[in-house]
Amino acid sequence: MAGDYRIAVLASGRGSNLQAIIDAIAAGRLDARVAGVFSDRPAAPALRRAREAGIPGSAVSPKDWPDRDSWETALFERIAAVAPDLVVCAGYMRLIGPAAVAAWAGRMINIHPSLLPAFTGLHTHRQALEAGVAEHGCSLHFVTTELDGGPVISQARVPVLPGDDEAGLAARVLGREHPLMLATLRLLAAGRIRLSSSAVMFDGEPLPAPLRLDSADLLHRPDLQPD
Secondary structure, eight states, X not given: OOOSOEEEEEOSSOOHHHHHHHHHHHTTSSOOEEEEEEESOTTOHHHHHHHHTTOOEEEOOGGGSSXXXXXXXXXXXXXXXXOOSEEEESSOOSOOOHHHHHHTXXXXXXXXXXXXXXXXXXXXXXXXXXXXXXEEEEEEEEOOSSTTOSOEEEEEEEEOOTTOOHHHHHHHHHHHHHHHHHHHXXXXXXXXXXXXXXXXEETTEEOSSOEEEOSSXXXXXXXXXXX
């Protein structure tokens, strides 16, 4: 049975992270429920995934509103109506305005396909390859008004291999996004992670560095890792 921790998911695209959340809840690996799925694109496959899982889905298209502020107000009014404990931006491709960020401070997270603060914005895999880095990965962070600049909660790393192209690297990172999302959501749902005015708190203590994913089921504090 799904738990009482309520998640709203914002997605613009295919919804693979959403599907990972749905599957984990169904399998009893995440004690939460998806209260609603929301998108800026009526044709987003994420909404189809929501319908197939019996989850309420809603699209609020910017073109149906006279300006950005009125559109985003309408979107977040629908989100608020399902009373989520957490808003998860999972492949949501728009910046979120200051009013919504302020209203949901500490209750909205985003997954980004890079090891932040490196490679913010779009085309992160291309950026990583052009920079010649040895490691790439993904990050889960609290949402602020700064693009991909909010406090980082957790990260998962992958090696950049000789001969990698964007597609191959992207697929390898995506394979880590799903377990990173689920492991972090388990900690959030359990109340072990929260955002204070100055830091990400983990079990009541400031987190000195992002949690690191070492397996599909467990996040470890980086300062406790063996060399």
